[in-house]
Amino acid sequence: MQLRDNGLGFSLITIALHWLVAALLFSMIGLSIAMSLEVSEVQRMDLERLQNLLGTVLFLVSLYRFWARISSYHPLPVGTPNPIEVIVSRSVAVALALAMVLLPIAVWLSRSAAGQVIALPGGFAIPALMDPNAQVQRVVDVLFNIGATAFLAGLALHMFGACKNHFVLKNNALKRMLGKHVEL
Ligand code: HEM
Incomplete structure:
Protein backbone atom coordinates (compact mmCIF):
# COMPACT_ATOMS: atom_id res chain seq x y z
CA MET A 1 0.00 0.00 0.00
CA GLN A 2 1.28 3.48 -0.88
CA LEU A 3 1.82 5.30 2.45
CA ARG A 4 2.97 8.71 1.16
CA ASP A 5 1.88 10.89 -1.75
CA ASN A 6 4.18 10.92 -4.76
CA GLY A 7 4.18 12.67 -8.10
CA LEU A 8 1.74 10.16 -9.54
CA GLY A 9 -0.99 10.03 -6.92
CA PHE A 10 -2.33 10.57 -3.42
CA SER A 11 -1.81 7.82 -0.84
CA LEU A 12 -4.81 6.03 0.65
CA ILE A 13 -3.96 7.66 4.00
CA THR A 14 -4.15 11.15 2.43
CA ILE A 15 -7.47 10.33 0.78
CA ALA A 16 -8.99 8.83 3.95
CA LEU A 17 -7.79 11.71 6.16
CA HIS A 18 -8.96 14.33 3.63
CA TRP A 19 -12.55 13.06 3.81
CA LEU A 20 -12.33 12.42 7.58
CA VAL A 21 -11.31 16.06 8.12
CA ALA A 22 -14.11 17.29 5.82
CA VAL A 39 -32.39 23.37 22.92
CA SER A 40 -32.34 22.83 26.68
CA GLU A 41 -29.21 23.70 28.67
CA VAL A 42 -28.47 19.98 29.25
CA GLN A 43 -28.75 19.22 25.51
CA ARG A 44 -26.58 22.23 24.68
CA MET A 45 -23.85 21.01 27.06
CA ASP A 46 -24.02 17.50 25.56
CA LEU A 47 -23.66 18.93 22.06
CA GLU A 48 -20.79 21.15 23.18
CA ARG A 49 -18.92 18.19 24.73
CA LEU A 50 -19.37 16.24 21.49
CA GLN A 51 -18.17 19.22 19.46
CA ASN A 52 -15.10 19.53 21.71
CA LEU A 53 -14.33 15.84 21.13
CA LEU A 54 -14.65 16.18 17.34
CA GLY A 55 -12.47 19.31 17.49
CA THR A 56 -9.79 17.42 19.45
CA VAL A 57 -9.74 14.57 16.91
CA LEU A 58 -9.70 17.11 14.06
CA PHE A 59 -6.70 18.88 15.63
CA LEU A 60 -4.67 15.68 16.15
CA VAL A 61 -5.42 14.35 12.65
CA SER A 62 -4.62 17.77 11.16
CA LEU A 63 -1.21 17.89 12.88
CA TYR A 64 -0.18 14.72 11.03
CA ARG A 65 -1.88 15.81 7.85
CA PHE A 66 -0.19 19.20 7.63
CA TRP A 67 3.21 17.59 8.22
CA ALA A 68 2.46 14.95 5.56
CA ARG A 69 1.31 17.63 3.08
CA ILE A 70 4.44 19.77 3.36
CA SER A 71 6.86 16.83 3.54
CA SER A 72 5.68 14.85 0.50
CA TYR A 73 5.15 15.59 -3.18
CA HIS A 74 1.81 16.95 -4.30
CA PRO A 75 0.78 14.70 -7.23
CA LEU A 76 0.85 16.18 -10.72
CA PRO A 77 -2.39 17.94 -11.64
CA VAL A 78 -5.05 16.11 -13.61
CA GLY A 79 -5.70 17.63 -17.05
CA THR A 80 -3.73 20.62 -18.32
CA PRO A 81 -4.39 23.55 -15.96
CA ASN A 82 -2.27 26.69 -16.35
CA PRO A 83 0.63 27.06 -13.86
CA ILE A 84 -1.06 29.94 -12.00
CA GLU A 85 -4.11 27.76 -11.30
CA VAL A 86 -1.85 24.97 -10.03
CA ILE A 87 0.05 27.33 -7.71
CA VAL A 88 -3.15 28.91 -6.37
CA SER A 89 -4.97 25.61 -5.82
CA ARG A 90 -1.99 24.00 -4.07
CA SER A 91 -1.39 27.06 -1.90
CA VAL A 92 -5.06 27.09 -0.88
CA ALA A 93 -4.91 23.35 -0.04
CA VAL A 94 -1.82 23.83 2.14
CA ALA A 95 -3.40 26.90 3.80
CA LEU A 96 -6.55 24.85 4.57
CA ALA A 97 -4.44 22.10 6.14
CA LEU A 98 -2.53 24.69 8.22
CA ALA A 99 -5.76 26.40 9.30
CA MET A 100 -7.01 23.09 10.72
CA VAL A 101 -4.01 23.18 13.09
CA LEU A 102 -4.02 26.90 13.95
CA LEU A 103 -7.78 27.50 14.40
CA PRO A 104 -8.21 24.75 17.05
CA ILE A 105 -5.17 26.15 18.92
CA ALA A 106 -6.82 29.61 18.83
CA VAL A 107 -10.06 28.16 20.28
CA TRP A 108 -8.08 26.30 22.96
CA LEU A 109 -6.17 29.48 23.87
CA SER A 110 -9.29 31.65 23.85
CA ARG A 111 -11.27 29.28 26.09
CA SER A 112 -8.31 28.97 28.46
CA ALA A 113 -7.90 32.76 28.59
CA ALA A 114 -11.64 33.07 29.29
CA GLY A 115 -11.32 30.59 32.16
CA GLN A 116 -13.74 28.16 30.48
CA VAL A 117 -13.35 24.40 30.90
CA ILE A 118 -13.16 22.47 27.61
CA ALA A 119 -15.27 19.49 28.65
CA LEU A 120 -15.29 16.16 26.80
CA PRO A 121 -17.84 13.32 27.00
CA GLY A 122 -17.32 10.93 29.93
CA GLY A 123 -16.33 13.62 32.43
CA PHE A 124 -12.93 14.32 30.82
CA ALA A 125 -11.59 17.82 30.16
CA ILE A 126 -8.75 19.33 28.16
CA PRO A 127 -6.19 21.11 30.38
CA ALA A 128 -6.05 24.91 30.09
CA LEU A 129 -3.13 26.38 28.14
CA MET A 130 -2.86 29.44 30.41
CA ASP A 131 -4.38 31.29 33.35
CA PRO A 132 -7.46 33.45 32.63
CA ASN A 133 -6.55 36.73 30.94
CA ALA A 134 -9.22 38.95 29.33
CA GLN A 135 -6.72 40.89 27.17
CA VAL A 136 -5.22 37.75 25.63
CA GLN A 137 -8.73 36.43 25.00
CA ARG A 138 -9.72 39.60 23.08
CA VAL A 139 -6.61 39.44 20.87
CA VAL A 140 -6.99 35.71 20.18
CA ASP A 141 -10.69 36.13 19.35
CA VAL A 142 -9.89 38.85 16.78
CA LEU A 143 -7.19 36.63 15.22
CA PHE A 144 -9.57 33.66 15.23
CA ASN A 145 -12.29 35.65 13.44
CA ILE A 146 -9.84 36.84 10.77
CA GLY A 147 -8.43 33.30 10.36
CA ALA A 148 -11.86 31.65 10.26
CA THR A 149 -13.12 34.12 7.63
CA ALA A 150 -10.05 33.54 5.45
CA PHE A 151 -10.43 29.77 5.97
CA LEU A 152 -14.09 29.78 4.87
CA ALA A 153 -13.21 31.86 1.78
CA GLY A 154 -10.40 29.41 0.94
CA LEU A 155 -12.68 26.42 1.48
CA ALA A 156 -15.32 27.96 -0.82
CA LEU A 157 -12.64 28.46 -3.50
CA HIS A 158 -11.38 24.89 -2.98
CA MET A 159 -14.87 23.41 -3.35
CA PHE A 160 -15.58 25.65 -6.34
CA GLY A 161 -12.36 24.33 -7.96
CA ALA A 162 -13.40 20.72 -7.29
CA CYS A 163 -16.86 21.33 -8.82
CA LYS A 164 -15.36 23.15 -11.82
CA ASN A 165 -13.00 20.24 -12.50
CA HIS A 166 -15.78 17.70 -12.15
CA PHE A 167 -18.75 19.36 -13.86
CA VAL A 168 -17.23 21.87 -16.31
CA LEU A 169 -13.82 20.43 -17.26
CA LYS A 170 -15.12 16.89 -16.70
CA ASN A 171 -11.71 15.56 -15.63
CA ASN A 172 -10.79 13.01 -12.92
CA ALA A 173 -9.49 15.44 -10.23
CA LEU A 174 -12.38 14.78 -7.83
CA LYS A 175 -12.55 11.06 -8.68
CA ARG A 176 -8.82 10.78 -7.91
CA MET A 177 -9.52 12.31 -4.46
CA LEU A 178 -12.22 9.65 -4.07
CA GLY A 179 -9.69 6.87 -4.65
CA LYS A 180 -9.92 6.27 -8.42
CA HIS A 181 -6.61 5.34 -10.04
CA VAL A 182 -5.82 7.95 -12.69
CA GLU A 183 -3.13 7.49 -15.37
CA LEU A 184 -1.23 10.76 -15.85
C1 HEM B 1 -16.75 18.77 0.13
C2 HEM B 1 -15.60 19.33 0.38
C3 HEM B 1 -14.33 19.11 -0.38
C4 HEM B 1 -14.11 18.74 -1.68
C5 HEM B 1 -15.13 18.45 -2.77
C6 HEM B 1 -12.67 18.66 -1.87
C7 HEM B 1 -12.01 18.29 -3.02
C8 HEM B 1 -10.65 18.11 -3.16
C9 HEM B 1 -9.98 17.60 -4.33
C10 HEM B 1 -10.66 17.20 -5.62
C11 HEM B 1 -8.66 17.55 -4.07
C12 HEM B 1 -7.54 17.09 -5.02
C13 HEM B 1 -6.84 18.29 -5.62
C14 HEM B 1 -5.69 17.86 -6.52
O1 HEM B 1 -5.89 16.97 -7.36
O2 HEM B 1 -4.59 18.43 -6.35
C15 HEM B 1 -8.46 18.03 -2.72
C16 HEM B 1 -7.24 18.14 -2.09
C17 HEM B 1 -7.06 18.70 -0.86
N1 HEM B 1 -8.05 19.21 -0.05
FE1 HEM B 1 -10.05 19.12 -0.35
N2 HEM B 1 -12.06 19.01 -0.68
C18 HEM B 1 -13.04 19.30 0.24
C19 HEM B 1 -12.86 19.68 1.55
C20 HEM B 1 -11.64 19.97 2.10
C21 HEM B 1 -11.45 20.44 3.46
C22 HEM B 1 -12.57 20.67 4.47
C23 HEM B 1 -10.11 20.62 3.62
C24 HEM B 1 -9.34 21.09 4.83
C25 HEM B 1 -9.83 21.76 5.77
C26 HEM B 1 -9.46 20.24 2.39
C27 HEM B 1 -8.09 20.27 2.17
C28 HEM B 1 -7.45 19.69 1.10
C29 HEM B 1 -6.02 19.48 1.02
C30 HEM B 1 -4.98 19.87 2.09
C31 HEM B 1 -5.78 18.85 -0.20
C32 HEM B 1 -4.42 18.35 -0.75
C33 HEM B 1 -4.35 16.86 -0.47
C34 HEM B 1 -4.15 16.56 1.00
O3 HEM B 1 -3.07 16.78 1.52
O4 HEM B 1 -5.15 16.10 1.61
N3 HEM B 1 -10.42 19.85 1.49
N4 HEM B 1 -9.70 18.36 -2.19
Missing part, protein backbone atom coordinates in the same frame (compact mmCIF):
# COMPACT_ATOMS: atom_id res chain seq x y z
CA ALA A 23 -16.66 15.10 7.68
CA LEU A 24 -15.42 16.30 11.11
CA LEU A 25 -15.51 19.92 10.02
CA PHE A 26 -19.02 19.77 8.56
CA SER A 27 -20.26 17.83 11.64
CA MET A 28 -18.84 20.55 13.92
CA ILE A 29 -20.56 23.26 11.85
CA GLY A 30 -23.80 21.22 12.05
CA LEU A 31 -23.43 20.96 15.85
CA SER A 32 -22.94 24.75 16.09
CA ILE A 33 -26.17 25.24 14.15
CA ALA A 34 -27.96 22.71 16.40
CA MET A 35 -26.69 24.56 19.50
CA SER A 36 -27.97 27.88 18.17
CA LEU A 37 -31.49 26.43 17.92
CA GLU A 38 -33.79 26.27 20.90
Whole structure:
Protein backbone atom coordinates (compact mmCIF):
# COMPACT_ATOMS: atom_id res chain seq x y z
CA MET A 1 0.00 0.00 0.00
CA GLN A 2 1.28 3.48 -0.88
CA LEU A 3 1.82 5.30 2.45
CA ARG A 4 2.97 8.71 1.16
CA ASP A 5 1.88 10.89 -1.75
CA ASN A 6 4.18 10.92 -4.76
CA GLY A 7 4.18 12.67 -8.10
CA LEU A 8 1.74 10.16 -9.54
CA GLY A 9 -0.99 10.03 -6.92
CA PHE A 10 -2.33 10.57 -3.42
CA SER A 11 -1.81 7.82 -0.84
CA LEU A 12 -4.81 6.03 0.65
CA ILE A 13 -3.96 7.66 4.00
CA THR A 14 -4.15 11.15 2.43
CA ILE A 15 -7.47 10.33 0.78
CA ALA A 16 -8.99 8.83 3.95
CA LEU A 17 -7.79 11.71 6.16
CA HIS A 18 -8.96 14.33 3.63
CA TRP A 19 -12.55 13.06 3.81
CA LEU A 20 -12.33 12.42 7.58
CA VAL A 21 -11.31 16.06 8.12
CA ALA A 22 -14.11 17.29 5.82
CA ALA A 23 -16.66 15.10 7.68
CA LEU A 24 -15.42 16.30 11.11
CA LEU A 25 -15.51 19.92 10.02
CA PHE A 26 -19.02 19.77 8.56
CA SER A 27 -20.26 17.83 11.64
CA MET A 28 -18.84 20.55 13.92
CA ILE A 29 -20.56 23.26 11.85
CA GLY A 30 -23.80 21.22 12.05
CA LEU A 31 -23.43 20.96 15.85
CA SER A 32 -22.94 24.75 16.09
CA ILE A 33 -26.17 25.24 14.15
CA ALA A 34 -27.96 22.71 16.40
CA MET A 35 -26.69 24.56 19.50
CA SER A 36 -27.97 27.88 18.17
CA LEU A 37 -31.49 26.43 17.92
CA GLU A 38 -33.79 26.27 20.90
CA VAL A 39 -32.39 23.37 22.92
CA SER A 40 -32.34 22.83 26.68
CA GLU A 41 -29.21 23.70 28.67
CA VAL A 42 -28.47 19.98 29.25
CA GLN A 43 -28.75 19.22 25.51
CA ARG A 44 -26.58 22.23 24.68
CA MET A 45 -23.85 21.01 27.06
CA ASP A 46 -24.02 17.50 25.56
CA LEU A 47 -23.66 18.93 22.06
CA GLU A 48 -20.79 21.15 23.18
CA ARG A 49 -18.92 18.19 24.73
CA LEU A 50 -19.37 16.24 21.49
CA GLN A 51 -18.17 19.22 19.46
CA ASN A 52 -15.10 19.53 21.71
CA LEU A 53 -14.33 15.84 21.13
CA LEU A 54 -14.65 16.18 17.34
CA GLY A 55 -12.47 19.31 17.49
CA THR A 56 -9.79 17.42 19.45
CA VAL A 57 -9.74 14.57 16.91
CA LEU A 58 -9.70 17.11 14.06
CA PHE A 59 -6.70 18.88 15.63
CA LEU A 60 -4.67 15.68 16.15
CA VAL A 61 -5.42 14.35 12.65
CA SER A 62 -4.62 17.77 11.16
CA LEU A 63 -1.21 17.89 12.88
CA TYR A 64 -0.18 14.72 11.03
CA ARG A 65 -1.88 15.81 7.85
CA PHE A 66 -0.19 19.20 7.63
CA TRP A 67 3.21 17.59 8.22
CA ALA A 68 2.46 14.95 5.56
CA ARG A 69 1.31 17.63 3.08
CA ILE A 70 4.44 19.77 3.36
CA SER A 71 6.86 16.83 3.54
CA SER A 72 5.68 14.85 0.50
CA TYR A 73 5.15 15.59 -3.18
CA HIS A 74 1.81 16.95 -4.30
CA PRO A 75 0.78 14.70 -7.23
CA LEU A 76 0.85 16.18 -10.72
CA PRO A 77 -2.39 17.94 -11.64
CA VAL A 78 -5.05 16.11 -13.61
CA GLY A 79 -5.70 17.63 -17.05
CA THR A 80 -3.73 20.62 -18.32
CA PRO A 81 -4.39 23.55 -15.96
CA ASN A 82 -2.27 26.69 -16.35
CA PRO A 83 0.63 27.06 -13.86
CA ILE A 84 -1.06 29.94 -12.00
CA GLU A 85 -4.11 27.76 -11.30
CA VAL A 86 -1.85 24.97 -10.03
CA ILE A 87 0.05 27.33 -7.71
CA VAL A 88 -3.15 28.91 -6.37
CA SER A 89 -4.97 25.61 -5.82
CA ARG A 90 -1.99 24.00 -4.07
CA SER A 91 -1.39 27.06 -1.90
CA VAL A 92 -5.06 27.09 -0.88
CA ALA A 93 -4.91 23.35 -0.04
CA VAL A 94 -1.82 23.83 2.14
CA ALA A 95 -3.40 26.90 3.80
CA LEU A 96 -6.55 24.85 4.57
CA ALA A 97 -4.44 22.10 6.14
CA LEU A 98 -2.53 24.69 8.22
CA ALA A 99 -5.76 26.40 9.30
CA MET A 100 -7.01 23.09 10.72
CA VAL A 101 -4.01 23.18 13.09
CA LEU A 102 -4.02 26.90 13.95
CA LEU A 103 -7.78 27.50 14.40
CA PRO A 104 -8.21 24.75 17.05
CA ILE A 105 -5.17 26.15 18.92
CA ALA A 106 -6.82 29.61 18.83
CA VAL A 107 -10.06 28.16 20.28
CA TRP A 108 -8.08 26.30 22.96
CA LEU A 109 -6.17 29.48 23.87
CA SER A 110 -9.29 31.65 23.85
CA ARG A 111 -11.27 29.28 26.09
CA SER A 112 -8.31 28.97 28.46
CA ALA A 113 -7.90 32.76 28.59
CA ALA A 114 -11.64 33.07 29.29
CA GLY A 115 -11.32 30.59 32.16
CA GLN A 116 -13.74 28.16 30.48
CA VAL A 117 -13.35 24.40 30.90
CA ILE A 118 -13.16 22.47 27.61
CA ALA A 119 -15.27 19.49 28.65
CA LEU A 120 -15.29 16.16 26.80
CA PRO A 121 -17.84 13.32 27.00
CA GLY A 122 -17.32 10.93 29.93
CA GLY A 123 -16.33 13.62 32.43
CA PHE A 124 -12.93 14.32 30.82
CA ALA A 125 -11.59 17.82 30.16
CA ILE A 126 -8.75 19.33 28.16
CA PRO A 127 -6.19 21.11 30.38
CA ALA A 128 -6.05 24.91 30.09
CA LEU A 129 -3.13 26.38 28.14
CA MET A 130 -2.86 29.44 30.41
CA ASP A 131 -4.38 31.29 33.35
CA PRO A 132 -7.46 33.45 32.63
CA ASN A 133 -6.55 36.73 30.94
CA ALA A 134 -9.22 38.95 29.33
CA GLN A 135 -6.72 40.89 27.17
CA VAL A 136 -5.22 37.75 25.63
CA GLN A 137 -8.73 36.43 25.00
CA ARG A 138 -9.72 39.60 23.08
CA VAL A 139 -6.61 39.44 20.87
CA VAL A 140 -6.99 35.71 20.18
CA ASP A 141 -10.69 36.13 19.35
CA VAL A 142 -9.89 38.85 16.78
CA LEU A 143 -7.19 36.63 15.22
CA PHE A 144 -9.57 33.66 15.23
CA ASN A 145 -12.29 35.65 13.44
CA ILE A 146 -9.84 36.84 10.77
CA GLY A 147 -8.43 33.30 10.36
CA ALA A 148 -11.86 31.65 10.26
CA THR A 149 -13.12 34.12 7.63
CA ALA A 150 -10.05 33.54 5.45
CA PHE A 151 -10.43 29.77 5.97
CA LEU A 152 -14.09 29.78 4.87
CA ALA A 153 -13.21 31.86 1.78
CA GLY A 154 -10.40 29.41 0.94
CA LEU A 155 -12.68 26.42 1.48
CA ALA A 156 -15.32 27.96 -0.82
CA LEU A 157 -12.64 28.46 -3.50
CA HIS A 158 -11.38 24.89 -2.98
CA MET A 159 -14.87 23.41 -3.35
CA PHE A 160 -15.58 25.65 -6.34
CA GLY A 161 -12.36 24.33 -7.96
CA ALA A 162 -13.40 20.72 -7.29
CA CYS A 163 -16.86 21.33 -8.82
CA LYS A 164 -15.36 23.15 -11.82
CA ASN A 165 -13.00 20.24 -12.50
CA HIS A 166 -15.78 17.70 -12.15
CA PHE A 167 -18.75 19.36 -13.86
CA VAL A 168 -17.23 21.87 -16.31
CA LEU A 169 -13.82 20.43 -17.26
CA LYS A 170 -15.12 16.89 -16.70
CA ASN A 171 -11.71 15.56 -15.63
CA ASN A 172 -10.79 13.01 -12.92
CA ALA A 173 -9.49 15.44 -10.23
CA LEU A 174 -12.38 14.78 -7.83
CA LYS A 175 -12.55 11.06 -8.68
CA ARG A 176 -8.82 10.78 -7.91
CA MET A 177 -9.52 12.31 -4.46
CA LEU A 178 -12.22 9.65 -4.07
CA GLY A 179 -9.69 6.87 -4.65
CA LYS A 180 -9.92 6.27 -8.42
CA HIS A 181 -6.61 5.34 -10.04
CA VAL A 182 -5.82 7.95 -12.69
CA GLU A 183 -3.13 7.49 -15.37
CA LEU A 184 -1.23 10.76 -15.85
C1 HEM B 1 -16.75 18.77 0.13
C2 HEM B 1 -15.60 19.33 0.38
C3 HEM B 1 -14.33 19.11 -0.38
C4 HEM B 1 -14.11 18.74 -1.68
C5 HEM B 1 -15.13 18.45 -2.77
C6 HEM B 1 -12.67 18.66 -1.87
C7 HEM B 1 -12.01 18.29 -3.02
C8 HEM B 1 -10.65 18.11 -3.16
C9 HEM B 1 -9.98 17.60 -4.33
C10 HEM B 1 -10.66 17.20 -5.62
C11 HEM B 1 -8.66 17.55 -4.07
C12 HEM B 1 -7.54 17.09 -5.02
C13 HEM B 1 -6.84 18.29 -5.62
C14 HEM B 1 -5.69 17.86 -6.52
O1 HEM B 1 -5.89 16.97 -7.36
O2 HEM B 1 -4.59 18.43 -6.35
C15 HEM B 1 -8.46 18.03 -2.72
C16 HEM B 1 -7.24 18.14 -2.09
C17 HEM B 1 -7.06 18.70 -0.86
N1 HEM B 1 -8.05 19.21 -0.05
FE1 HEM B 1 -10.05 19.12 -0.35
N2 HEM B 1 -12.06 19.01 -0.68
C18 HEM B 1 -13.04 19.30 0.24
C19 HEM B 1 -12.86 19.68 1.55
C20 HEM B 1 -11.64 19.97 2.10
C21 HEM B 1 -11.45 20.44 3.46
C22 HEM B 1 -12.57 20.67 4.47
C23 HEM B 1 -10.11 20.62 3.62
C24 HEM B 1 -9.34 21.09 4.83
C25 HEM B 1 -9.83 21.76 5.77
C26 HEM B 1 -9.46 20.24 2.39
C27 HEM B 1 -8.09 20.27 2.17
C28 HEM B 1 -7.45 19.69 1.10
C29 HEM B 1 -6.02 19.48 1.02
C30 HEM B 1 -4.98 19.87 2.09
C31 HEM B 1 -5.78 18.85 -0.20
C32 HEM B 1 -4.42 18.35 -0.75
C33 HEM B 1 -4.35 16.86 -0.47
C34 HEM B 1 -4.15 16.56 1.00
O3 HEM B 1 -3.07 16.78 1.52
O4 HEM B 1 -5.15 16.10 1.61
N3 HEM B 1 -10.42 19.85 1.49
N4 HEM B 1 -9.70 18.36 -2.19
